[in-house]
Amino acid sequence: MAKSKFEYVRNFEIDDTCLRNCYIVVRLDGRNFHKFAEDHNFLKPNDDRALALMVRSATSVLEELEDINIAYGQSDEFSFIFKRSSTWFRRRASKLMTHVASQFSSSYVFYWGEFFSDQPLLHPPSFDGRVVLYPSNRNLRDYLSWRQADCHINNLYNTAFWALVQRGGCTTAQAEERLKGTVAADKNELLFSEFNINYNNEPSAYRKGTTLLWGRTDEASTKKIKPSNGDERQVLVTRSRRQVTTHHCDIIGDQFWDEHPDILEPDD
Ligand code: DGT
Numbered sequence: 001m002a003k004s005k006f007e008y009v010r011n012f013e014i015d016d017t018c019l020r021n022c023y024i025v026v027r028l029d030g031r032n033f034h035k036f037a038e039d040h041n042f043l044k045p046n047d048d049r050a051l052a053l054m055v056r057s058a059t060s061v062l063e064e065l066e067d068i069n070i071a072y073g074q075s076d077e078f079s080f081i082f083k084r085s086s087t088w089f090r091r092r093a094s095k096l097m098t099h100v101a102s103q104f105s106s107s108y109v110f111y112w113g114e115f116f117s118d119q120p121l122l123h124p125p126s127f128d129g130r131v132v133l134y135p136s137n138r139n140l141r142d143y144l145s146w147r148q149a150d151c152h153i154n155n156l157y158n159t160a161f162w163a164l165v166q167r168g169g170c171t172t173a174q175a176e177e178r179l180k181g182t183v184a185a186d187k188n189e190l191l192f193s194e195f196n197i198n199y200n201n202e203p204s205a206y207r208k209g210t211t212l213l214w215g216r217t218d219e220a221s222t223k224k225i226k227p228s229n230g231d232e233r234q235v236l237v238t239r240s241r242r243q244v245t246t247h248h249c250d251i252i253g254d255q256f257w258d259e260h261p262d263i264l265e266p267d268d
């Protein structure tokens with residue numbers, strides 16, 4: 001087929017193939033969610049509806065796209081890790097990133113009403129995306145540890161901050177002043193001695209964020225069969241189905257990785 005004289009413009013497209021053997025991480029982050037949370041009356045510091053909607057949207061990304069072995073989310077962000085051996089979309093970074101971002105954003109809107117039944121969606125949310133490549137299992141684990149440590153630091157701060165404001169009668173400026181220069185142990189102590197809150201008993205979803213993995217569940221159903229030499233009868237059949245599973249556990253230590261040896265592919 002003859003090419004048009006315009007065909008040459010294709011050559012302006014740049015190659016953004018992700019380096020082979022690397023894990024491809026796509027991290028999304030809600031745009032201006034400070035304001036989005038205010039506008040939609042998110043509870044402080046953690047809104048269960050908002051967290052569940054993030055997890056539902058991320059689940060849709062795992063279900064609809066290929067080759068994502070694990071995802072981790074907290075606050076208004078989610079990281080999706082493509083297998084290092086993935087060849088989906090010829091590993092083109094822009095394709096992977098935009099598919100993740102648009103599947104996530106449309107799911108966030110699509111499922112909004114399931115989680116916020118009394119709160120209308122007032123304006124369209126959006127999520128930025130970036131692609132980062134990690135060449136070794138250690139680097140990937142350190143990346144996920146970094147995000148989970150961030151979750152812990154922010155949540156401990158926010159828990160202490162909002163306890164001071166909501167229960168301690170502080171203004172936000174006073175709460176900020178009280179927490180200035182404190183380390184984790186100080187915040188734990190403050191929560192315990194002033195508000196009788198044992199931080200370790202706070203919901204693990206808040207403290208640890210959410211990890212999504214693929215698991216299998218057995219689904220039972222009944223099926224009618226009719227043997228040639230007998231009467232029709234019902235039998236119970238179980239089918240194993242791949243399903244996204246949700247975890248709020250530590251992913252920094254070795255235990256999680258020992259328990260889930262299939263997530264990582266060996267370093268060469
Ligand atoms: P960005 O990402 O630069 O466009 O700006 P933001 O405002 O999204 O900032 P970011 O991503 O650093 O911080 C996340 C914001 O989302 C933070 O201001 C608090 C808000 N947020 C996330 N989850 C919750 C929640 O469960 N409850 C409330 N009240 N706010 C939340």
Ligand code: MG
Nearest residue numbers: 029030031032
């Ligand atoms: Mg930000």
Ligand code: MG
Nearest residue numbers: 029030031033
């Ligand atoms: Mg944000």
Ligand code: MG
Nearest residue numbers: 029075076077
């Ligand atoms: Mg954020």
Ligand code: MG
Nearest residue numbers: 089095098099
């Ligand atoms: Mg097309």
